[in-house]
Each structure stands twice: as C-alpha cells, then as structure tokens.
Amino acid sequence: MNPISILLLGLAMSTDAFAAALGKGAAMTRPTLLQALRVGLIFGVVEAITPVIGWLIGSAASRYVQAWDHWIAFVLLGALGLHMIWKGLTDNDETGDSAGHGNGNVFTLALTGLATSIDAMAAGVGLAFVQVPILVVAGVIGSCTFVMVTLGVLAGRALGAVIGRRAELVGGAILILVGVAILYEHIGGAAGG
Numbered sequence: 192m193n194p195i196s197i198l199l200l201g202l203a204m205s206t207d208a209f210a211a212a213l214g215k216g217a218a219m220t221r222p223t224l225l226q227a228l229r230v231g232l233i234f235g236v237v238e239a240i241t242p243v244i245g246w247l248i249g250s251a252a253s254r255y256v257q258a259w260d261h262w263i264a265f266v267l268l269g270a271l272g273l274h275m276i277w278k279g280l281t282d283n284d285e286t287g288d289s290a291g292h293g294n295g296n297v298f299t300l301a302l303t304g305l306a307t308s309i310d311a312m313a314a315g316v317g318l319a320f321v322q323v324p325i326l327v328v329a330g331v332i333g334s335c336t337f338v339m340v341t342l343g344v345l346a347g348r349a350l351g352a353v354i355g356r357r358a359e360l361v362g363g364a365i366l367i368l369v370g371v372a373i374l375y376e377h378i379g380g381a382a383g384g
Contacts, residue, residue: 216347239333245315275363
C-alpha cells in the first residue's frame, strides 16, 4: 500500500466515528476543546488498536468477523443510542453540569469507539493477507480518527447549542442511524453482490 492509500483507508475508517462524535458533541453540554480532544483521543486509540487485533486474528477468523461485524456495530450503536434517548427523555431537570453524563465516562466512550471501529478490525483481517506495515496503518487510522472525532465533537457542540436541552435525543438518534447505515451497507452490499 502506498501512503495515499493508507491515508484514504484512515479517513474511511474514521467516518463512522465522526458521525458518532457529532451525536456525542450535540449531547454534551457545551464541550470544551479539551473535552473534544479527550473524546478524540479515546476514539483514536480504540480505532488504532482494532486493526492490529484484526490483523493478528488473520485468516483464521476472517469469515467470522466479516460475517458479524455489521451486526455487532448495529447492536452496540443501537443500544447506546437508545440509552442516550432514554436519558434525554428522563433527565428533565438536567442542570447542564459538564461533569455529568453529558461529558461521558471513559467506558462509555470506549464502548462507542469500539462499536464504530468493528469495520477497522475487519479491515485489519484483510490486511493480514497483504504486505503492509500494520503499525503504520494502525497509527494513521488512529490519527485520522482522533482528528475527525475531535472536529465532530466541536461541530456537534454547535448543533447542541441550536437544539438546546434535548440534544441528547438527537445524539442518540444519530448513533442509531449510524448503526442502521452500517447494517444497511453490509446487507445491501451482500444482496447486491
């Protein structure tokens, strides 16, 4: 793979995380640059690790991972989205404290990052069959995701300011839509092929 191909792969692998970050930024109460960088770092690290895991799994599990990656992402993103919607509907007395649930704990952020990086794991499985410097590829994927997620959270902040206190509902809906899009892309691609 040449450097341009690696960069394009990194950008492609970060698009799901970017969409989820838009929802996360909309759900956060006025996220700061530091908070956006924190979310970007967590997503970037998870996104960098998963292709290495996929590469290590290699050909032995490629059919299993590729057969189920879209279902895993759909279920995780759907569950997280429904949870955000539930919190948005039940937290009517939210004070807007940035230390509250809108900021997101590391586990929730990592789980969301994992849900959006299942495709990177599957890509890592495919990369096991070609001669690529997997650590370089993983670093590029993680770096692209870090930048895209940080920008997504900040862009989501503007969206959250526009829609107000119910931003978490929109964020949850975006996560669900990302999961549905992943599922549709794989099922539609399988049906079309």
